Amino acid sequence: MLSVSGEPDRPRLDSLTSLRFFAAVGVVAVHVEGTFPTVGAVGGAAELGYTGVSFFFALSGFVLTWSARPVDSRWDFYARRFARIWPAHAVVTLAAIVVAYVAGVRPVWAALPLVLLLVHVWAPPPSWHYAFNGPSWSLSAEAFFYALFPFLIGAAAWPAARLRRAAALVVAALVIGALAVVAVVPDTAWGFLLYLNPAYRIGEFMLGMGLAVAIRRGWRPHWPIAVPVAAVVVVYAAVAWLAPRDSEGQIPRVLADSALLPAFLALIAVAAGADLDRRRTLLRCRPLVWLGERSFALYLVHASVIKLLAAALGGGRPLSPGRWPALAAGVLAVSVAVASLLFAVVERPAERWLRRRLTRSGRKAPVR
Template identity: 60%
Template sequence: MATLDSGVPAARLDSLTSLRFFAAAVVVLVHLSAELDLPHLIDAAVSLGYVGVAFFFTLSGFVLAWTARPADTARRFYGRRIARIWPAHAAVTALTIPVIYAGGAEPVWGALPFVLTCTHVWIPSPAWHYAFNGPSWSLAAEAFFYALFPVLIRVARRQQQRLRVLAAFTVTMMVVSALAVVAVAPDTTWGFLLYLNPLYRLGEFGLGMLLALAIRRGRRAPWPTWLPATGGACAYLALVLFAPHDSEGEIPRILTDSVLLPFFLAIIAAAASADIRGDRTPLRARSLVALGDRSFALYLIHVPLIKAVHAGVAGQDLGGAAHLALAIGLLGASIVAAHLLYAGVERPAEQRLRRRLAS
């Protein structure tokens, strides 16, 4: 029986577990591109891979709402979330320290308590946002979502007859906030206000929650998963080719996330509906589900691994082909390292913590 992000058995939604691997993989690809000198075509193709984070936030809201139990208490919920994410996060944070020194830098020691408590994204300093392990900034956003979840799910359940109204309100707030920031703030601050800021990213999490409640009430997506996936891939390509760039020469992340979010919701709805109907789809393949189970570990471990290898080859005159081979090798090594982290730390520590917190 597969287990989704909440730790609650949900064998009928294996496809969502598989989708987590693809979201993690595109994040790995964008970081490989940032560290290695890859061919321009590949750099361009993976340059928007950070959208995997938006997919994670949306899927997280869906899964937590889908598996939430009415009799559950906030204390039990918080305990499960701590057991789920903290052991692997703490272990990888410790592993990053020698990697940082190997790269010739100094850890931002003042940020360590905030990193370990998943609060560092609230500190107004880019050095602290990405301190120790860069991807952990999203855990700080998730921790904020978790803190609000018991209240959010209670409100959403009471308003189940008005899910469309809640969804429209959420989208409106996101659009108004984004337009206000774009109109008033310089584009150099958009990254924090509209990408890192948990208050803004709460909208993605909330839409995932509302989608889960709609499906629990009997709504089903009539379209196959491949249809929104293909549409999302086409929209992604259009953004790479035609989207405007900001003053730093990058496509604004708020634009990418906003364009692709509807496709993410449609993909999640289609995959969940197919699993509920019992459809046989490639996403339910055992190997993909296993990779999805290790996606959180992959998301955490890949940057320290990439940076460690990059520090070892820095200064060497490697050609483009060698960098491409190195990138492929690092992708495979990241998956192997993710399995070791999952099997050696994440799962056993979560099980022990759950038993201890339950007692």
């Protein structure tokens, strides 16, 4: 869940910042559909919004690798990551306690320390994974990626052939791991092992890292950005309406994530290449970049907005496909407004304040 800015020697990649907003919209859509379900093409499209998390994980690996500098110490890296995600996470977690009581939901108090420490996704009780603010499970996964990043980034210096072999190994591990779990483990356990499990999801993060190394070394995909966008739309539609479903009538999340990941990586590569080549694209327009900069806050607050709406309406209820888009748009608009407040009052000022005090150099590190 990272914004994308340039270092002194790294140009800004505004298109990637804009894309984060669209990934966040997908996550908002799936959570609206979970509370206010609908049917038909609208429901099928909203149902796969969780694949936005796969995009975020790959983009996170790309951004951190793109902006990494040899002079960075591990301490400074960890301090900047803490400053980047923890203040807004902590504030929204505490606000979620109030939301829970308003919505008539009893908080899982035992999980609170683990949630604040961002390790709750590793806890055995399934109810702890989504405790307080459900989307924060992915921040717990990101914290695991951050912990390993200073050790993984050494691979950026490997020769190209070795990096290609490593990327192939990561892909093979993802595929073989998924097949092994599907073959041996009941589908009721797939959700943790192949969706929540940071040890599995780090593969997406590492592929994003490898892509950034290739871009930093001069590789450019010179396709029009419409090509990967079309690929995302076509694969998304194919999965939504043609993929098999499990015993609970759901499309296996690992299937949707795996099918869309290559298209997501292509989209990241083309968008980054377009920015580096200074090609004009709609993604570089200021309103979309503005929304992308607030996408982390949007990701954090939207679940609470949905809970409050459900409480105000007397509980979630099925909606017709004709009414659902209007409700989803309303949730998105309110969530963006709340996210903008969180961004302006907590996220950005707290990040700057903590970076000045926690980084060893005491410099005002650029926000990314």
